[in-house]
Amino acid sequence: MFRNFSIVPKIMFGRGSFSQLSDIIAPRRCTPDSYFVFVIDDVFQGKALESRLPLQGRDLLLAVNVDDEPKTSYIDALVLKIKDYSSVKPDGIVGIGGGATLDIAKAVSLMLNNPGSSADYQGWDLIENPSVYHVAVPTLAGTGAEISRTAILTGPEKKLGINSDHTLFHQIVLDPELLDGVPKDQWFYTGMDCYIHDVESLQGTFINEFSRSYGEKSLELCRQVFLDDHPDKDDKLMMASYFGGMSIAYSQVGACHALSYGLSYVLGIHHGIGCCIAFDCLEEIYPDGVQEFRRMMDKHRITLPKNLTATMDADSLDLMVTTALNLVPLWENCLGPDWRKQMPRERCRDLFLRM
């Protein structure tokens, strides 16, 4: 059985295209007394980008904090805030920021049309009602959040995405100018999320020619960005992220992402840096990828934190292992159907102990 793969149906690409956001959403301003919600990373408060938002009428600016990765409780609180703001549903949501902010925008637009808590929908295809119209404007590139069918949330019981075709954005605006001014570390870690997607997809057992074409090109773009220092590197990183997202959407990520979920869930480590920490310990699974990744780290003088697990108690370590190993499709893609034999709890534990 082949999967019928859904794709974000509208895309605008170009340096300065953010200026057309107002025109893009104008036809969606169709309900009397309704409004748009602009979900924006609070690092932009008081910055130039905030003043460029095409707010009008009753539009709501919702500055969100992503110092911690998005929690289901935070999503539920934001949805409540919008419902308190107006009894009319918004005509649309625009998410502006990195992967965490985009995931918040996705989750909020789903939860405005689906009852209960966002934690009820962590999993695969549990969403019943289509979301509110939602638009992505990434200001970081690498996670592929702009193109993925998941909104990754940390819930009371697990870190797991709301995976659904309804999660997909209706529109993305890729303006490479918005990458300007990203702190170097964040730029690198987020970009490496993309590089790692590509390696995990290309080396995975789920690979097909669709995923391979996207993954190979994404990898090449990552090299131009992180090794060649290409003059168009911002444009290229935006496309690498999009292509990397397309590649894993029709295949799957692998061991590194599974381990990084454990790091995030138990230690609260952000996804991008978590992926880097995990990947650096996975030479036995991704030998070529890890070596090239280290060359990229050297070039950009990135130093990863070490000994994160050294002083950890056994229960926490155990929870980390359980979190990672629960991500069955990731391990199946990485190691094939008999992955449990190849990745027993002890081996997974050993991998975490190296971090």
Add this chain to the structure above:
Amino acid sequence: MFRNFSIVPKIMFGRGSFSQLSDIIAPRRCTPDSYFVFVIDDVFQGKALESRLPLQGRDLLLAVNVDDEPKTSYIDALVLKIKDYSSVKPDGIVGIGGGATLDIAKAVSLMLNNPGSSADYQGWDLIENPSVYHVAVPTLAGTGAEISRTAILTGPEKKLGINSDHTLFHQIVLDPELLDGVPKDQWFYTGMDCYIHDVESLQGTFINEFSRSYGEKSLELCRQVFLDDHPDKDDKLMMASYFGGMSIAYSQVGACHALSYGLSYVLGIHHGIGCCIAFDCLEEIYPDGVQEFRRMMDKHRITLPKNLTATMDADSLDLMVTTALNLVPLWENCLGPDWRKQMPRERCRDLFLRM
């Protein structure tokens, strides 16, 4: 101003995925007394593929002839045939074949919901009403018809597409197995349409990083297919076609396509071979591309017809020049805003005289 680019929102890829067509369209069978129309190239009549069509109930099998490229009068007649068949509109149209058949499926699904003749809509964004749901199943790869927002038709006055976001398919099914058994010449000419798209897009003035990423990867896939004889060449050609289509959709084709329209309109030459004939005379504009193209021809022992224009009267030649030069965006992409200086009628005429 950047264009807001529409993409086919659902895609299934894989060897054998054609078997899932029935499941894919099932949720669209929603109107009582309605039916699906299967628009299929008549070369498949009595062949295995015909017997695999998921026909049920009142479904209509519409075998179409593409010995000539699709004419607006043919589209109008097919639409009438469907209206005669039932007063109820079909729930969907499935096009199964090469670029010409897919363009027929697109045009028919548009014209079921828009009044008048298909000739009224040749141009850009003249379609007012959304089309009937329509699905592409390519059995040839290269034209990019599965992904493009145009349905190219020969009308009483011109060869020009119905260009509209509504022209886009709602779903594509890419099953590389269906490329089996394509006659070698047709396989080559259609594949070269893709190769030429890539060269025209990459060397054009409209290029951006979105189009470049798709175009470069498509070109690489074409090399694997036509120079390296890769074992997965059918899968790769399907992806090359899709990527090539994505590349030109956000940029534009160029001189070769403009000239090939002249050849088709006046001499009735099919698009794929017409592109090859024109490209072979364009070394002065695309030197590297034409040289590599000739290596591909040599490898596959392809011989192009020659002296097509030698015995042509002046009026026909003139009409060919006019047809080609009317395609303003193609020349703008190829030669920049001052293209008229660089490509006066005499130079265009000289190019045709070499064919």
